Amino acid sequence: MMGWERIDTAKGTSCRVWRHGQGSPLVYLHGSAGILEADGLLSALAREHTVYAPELPGFGESSGEELLEDMLDFTLHGWDVVNALGLDRPTLVGHSLGGMVAAEMACVCPERVEHLGLIAPAGLWMDEHPVADIFGVLPQSLPGLLFHDPAQGAAALTGGVDFSDDDALVSFFVENARRLGTAGKLLFPIPNRRLSKRIYRLAARTAVIWGESDRLIPPVYASRWGQLIPGAEVVLIPDAGHMVTLEAPAAVADAIEKLLVR
């Protein structure tokens, strides 16, 4: 079974969910760029699992973002989606913004999360290692922050939009404003909503997966997550940046599979 389906949450949001594959349920929470067509990770994960990738309100064709304002809203929204999908204890995997939400979900309902995959998650802050400000750069500078290979990455991020074309730039701006405007509720101006105060509750077996060339959230944060989650496996992936999900999908999927047999 594969393709898009739509769910309505108890709170009133309406979300598209990309569903693919067969096997144990795995819920994948995307990052600030949304669900990208080029995302090889989803298909890689779908070989062993039924993958559910809900689109966050404020992204693409999913709506109701005005109902989500703060960290608790987004965390409970995550569980509302899992409930609407009729799942009990799915494996949770999240990338970047989605990783932040997945970690919060695991702190709020530790009994419902056995396995947790955090791919370059946001949510921690160290003054001596500031996370780059995605809200204070021009769109054409984003690939340089997000990819090990920015030239290859730019096309995947924008679906081939040519940023040297002013009209294309403006139209990307409008779409981007909605996505990043929503993400900003959790990430602006500092991507820290005090998860570190709650992380002691996290009981899941956890893999922390990071691209070694991540220039948005530097890999030093991988060690920090490793310190805060006892027993977490930290996996660094070479030749990949923050969008490790696009640049090294097989390696990421491999790390998730290893987590699940632990």
Place this chain on the structure above:
Amino acid sequence: MKFVWFNLMPWPHLPDDFREKHHSVWVDIDSRLYDPAQGHVLYHEYMDQLEYADSLGFDGIGVNEHHQNGYGLMPSPNIIAAGLARRTSKAAIAVIGNSIALYNPPVRVAEEFAMLDVISGGRLLAGFPVGTSMDTNYCYGQIPALTRDKYQEAHTLIRRAWAEPEPFAFDGKYNQLRYVNTWPKPIQQPHPPIYIPGGGSIETWDFCVENDYNYSYLSFGGYIAGKRLLDGYWERVATLGADESPYRGAFAQIICVADTDAEAEELYAEHILYFYNRCLHVFPGFADAPGYRTIKTLQAGALGQLRQAAQRRFSELTWKDLVEGGYVIAGSPETVRDRMKDMIEGLHIGTVFCLMHNGNMPDWKTRYSTRLFAEKVMPHLQDMWPDWKGDDRWWCKPLDNRLDPLETVGGRARSELTEAGQ
């Protein structure tokens, strides 16, 4: 017509290679470019100019709020306004305005504006901007997508704080206050005239019409480019069934007056170019935090003005481009008079914020231009809009028997002066 003399208070010592060597004039401007000792002289020079405008008969004198900004040295316009309230007695004091979403809690604005209104004898025009994205989001850390919601709550709270005679509890999303009891209250009741400075967000239009607030379009693009946006505003005014009093609208315009057109170029061109080339060197990545503008506004195309291309254009403009494109109204009193008429009629506005100190203009040139405008331009324009003569719904209503602050020079007791006078 109402003419408000305005000074953005720019820093006049940005280096020649500012645009090439520096990232932005705003948000992350190099603080080493500021020198407090020079700043001391500058604040006094700029405040003296505002007082000079009052003495020449301008209807109002105006200040505004910017943060971490090389062309706006007023993080707190209320401090400047308080100084002006003590040293003037005729002109309206236009604070355009306080970014009400940034004050915690926003009753601070209700209090300070009430103080200004009382000190000035009821001369306050109260501006409530949402605030630019640079100020509000990047400098003051407000979450872009929630900024407008927070603004609306602050607005509701301030209006109630001014109006309600009894202490009340306010259970807001961003402000919880058990006892709101603003003290003192403003002289002007139920509230001072409210001005909403806008940069092009279309939902602001409905807000202005529904509340009977003045919509002030502030841009540096000039009156020719501003027409498209103000036409949209007036269309909305008509749709909502409000009357079309020109005093519902205001516009900020850079104006330079000299003896002749040639003298205007000779005297002012370098300073105007300083403003457009250096002061408007804002890093485009700070122009519009995602979520700050609503999707509706973005789809309406207001973003076009903020595009990087527009930023680039400013630096390439020559004096001729600036004058012909209406960015700047400059020339002899006759030229300025004609072009002001075009602007006032074209935009259908009753109030002009006259930007008469620009960039690094020295004091004498500012005063020269200001005096020529007051003596040779203003008198010819004051009676425009005869059909709306006396429409003072958006103007201050000072006490008739307000004090003349000039009498207290030297700290002498007012009673002493009164006795001496008798």
